[in-house]
Amino acid sequence: MNQRDDLFTKPPEPYWTASTDSTAYPALEEDIKVDVAVVGGGITGITAAYLLKQENLKVAVIEADRIVQGTTGHTTAKITSQHDLIYARLIKHLGQEKARQYAEANEYAINFIAELIDRLKIRCDFSRQPAYVYTQADQYIGQISDEVQAASSLGIKATYLEEIPLPFPVKAAERFDNQAQFHPRKYLLALAKKIPGQGSYIFEQTRAVDFHPGSTCTVITGKGHKVTADYLIIASHFPAYGGRGYYFARMYPERSYALGITVREKFPGGMYITAEAPGRSLRSTPYDGGELVIVGGEHHKTGQGPGTDVHYRKLVDFARENFTVQEMPFRWSTQDYTTLDEVPYTGRIRSALPNIFVATGFRKWGMTNGTASALLIRDLIVKGESPWAPVYDPARFEADPMVKKFISINADVAKHLIGDKLKPVTGDLDLRPGEAKVMEWEGERVGVYKDEQGKIHAVDNTCTHMGCELVWNAAERSWDCPCHGSRFTYDGDIIEGPALRTLRTDQDRFNP
Numbered sequence: 001m002n003q004r005d006d007l008f009t010k011p012p013e014p015y016w017t018a019s020t021d022s023t024a025y026p027a028l029e030e031d032i033k034v035d036v037a038v039v040g041g042g043i044t045g046i047t048a049a050y051l052l053k054q055e056n057l058k059v060a061v062i063e064a065d066r067i068v069q070g071t072t073g074h075t076t077a078k079i080t081s082q083h084d085l086i087y088a089r090l091i092k093h094l095g096q097e098k099a100r101q102y103a104e105a106n107e108y109a110i111n112f113i114a115e116l117i118d119r120l121k122i123r124c125d126f127s128r129q130p131a132y133v134y135t136q137a138d139q140y141i142g143q144i145s146d147e148v149q150a151a152s153s154l155g156i157k158a159t160y161l162e163e164i165p166l167p168f169p170v171k172a173a174e175r176f177d178n179q180a181q182f183h184p185r186k187y188l189l190a191l192a193k194k195i196p197g198q199g200s201y202i203f204e205q206t207r208a209v210d211f212h213p214g215s216t217c218t219v220i221t222g223k224g225h226k227v228t229a230d231y232l233i234i235a236s237h238f239p240a241y242g243g244r245g246y247y248f249a250r251m252y253p254e255r256s257y258a259l260g261i262t263v264r265e266k267f268p269g270g271m272y273i274t275a276e277a278p279g280r281s282l283r284s285t286p287y288d289g290g291e292l293v294i295v296g297g298e299h300h301k302t303g304q305g306p307g308t309d310v311h312y313r314k315l316v317d318f319a320r321e322n323f324t325v326q327e328m329p330f331r332w333s334t335q336d337y338t339t340l341d342e343v344p345y346t347g348r349i350r351s352a353l354p355n356i357f358v359a360t361g362f363r364k365w366g367m368t369n370g371t372a373s374a375l376l377i378r379d380l381i382v383k384g385e386s387p388w389a390p391v392y393d394p395a396r397f398e399a400d401p402m403v404k405k406f407i408s409i410n411a412d413v414a415k416h417l418i419g420d421k422l423k424p425v426t427g428d429l430d431l432r433p434g435e436a437k438v439m440e441w442e443g444e445r446v447g448v449y450k451d452e453q454g455k456i457h458a459v460d461n462t463c464t465h466m467g468c469e470l471v472w473n474a475a476e477r478s479w480d481c482p483c484h485g486s487r488f489t490y491d492g493d494i495i496e497g498p499a500l501r502t503l504r505t506d507q508d509r510f511n512p
Helices: 003-007 043-054 087-094 096-120 138-153 184-192 309-322 366-382 399-422
Strands: 032-039 059-062 127-135 158-161 172-181 201-203 208-212 217-221 226-234 251-263 271-274 280-287 290-301 325-339 345-348 356-360 436-441 444-450 456-460 471-473 478-480 487-489 494-496
Touching: 032 043, 032 217, 043 059, 043 184, 043 226, 043 366, 059 226, 087 096, 087 138, 096 138, 096 172, 096 184, 096 366, 127 138, 138 158, 138 172, 251 280, 251 309, 251 399, 290 309, 309 325, 345 366, 356 366, 436 471
Parallel strands: 032 059, 032 226, 059 201, 127 271, 226 356
Antiparallel strands: 127 172, 158 172, 208 217, 217 226, 251 290, 251 325, 271 280, 280 290, 345 356, 436 444, 444 456, 471 478, 478 487, 487 494
């Protein structure tokens, strides 16, 4: 068996979770009252809870699974204000002032993280690194030049280049100086330890399933317990509570992939990403006395495109074309939501609900945007205002480019919502171990998966969010929704929202 085939016999696992201990915070087992309830235990939720506790507020973090294990635990962990080629677009569509707010928020987040790590003596493999966007296509040369000018006009130290330290030629590149990288779980688990106590809590294995807004907010958990709070922060990647913000119609989900590899060559340092699709991302991190090179990219809309294993294999090919690969001990994938104008929705969920806050739509740049969002929400709660609130405002609407993107997103959803239900399916249960299919059984569409022991796992194949038909994700062994990005295990449990209800299962029908 060759190295490449052996890689795909192992379940996906991010380096960040493999190299840290799992958490064991308790589940909520009674009704509680706090000042601030935080739904979601990723970078935004943990940072916001830490900041608010420092302001002498009592906080409770409510996490459906384990903290820092979802999207934050599956990142490439670049701490950078360089978010592809975004600043020229922001200036064009939102204006110079809002583009400046976005740049300032993300640059501030880099320095905030660095200062907090230094002050709290957190050992998390933090290092300052330059960040590069590069292209090997003529069509992006002008765009990179424009981006350097745009970023420079906003106070970012940006440089235009025709060469970069990687072992292949490029047509053009930009470099942002004074950026950074770290181990996200080592950083956030250290912050998390400072939250419980003095009337503050972290609750894991506690899914929020219902919300009652008002002058005092109430969160209902899956076990029926209540968390009552003066303020509510929805930091659950996709908003578990939307407050009639219709986020499902104003964002779209994409998956992307990463390999953790060791190579014979010394990695040149720096963080890299391509301007062109399907995208290639590179950085390194300390590993086992040497370094692990993280190769990422291959983004596509969730539940759409070719078989997901194809994307891992393309990253393997890219790695072997450019490095002498020795081992491939890790692989993982992640999911990100992109808003209509590529700027997150962070702030008051809407004016009629001034004590409920949301943070979502970080695209692929959650380390700085998530931190900036936590800082922004802290300021809104404590001070009543934030200098970054206008650009992140969840209620904003700019006709250009939002209308065109809104139409495109929802036309794609409608295609899958209607068209996928009309696709023919088989009644044949012939499966090999590790395979899955959608089949018709007694007049119903059923998603069936055969595990390595030959047991059949059967679920209702309709997403519990808005009724789209689910698609099998072979690389992660999950059922994924091509409409709004909900994902379920082959036993029907929720991996990530917006769905709040598990899939109906019927194992006995197929297992005598």
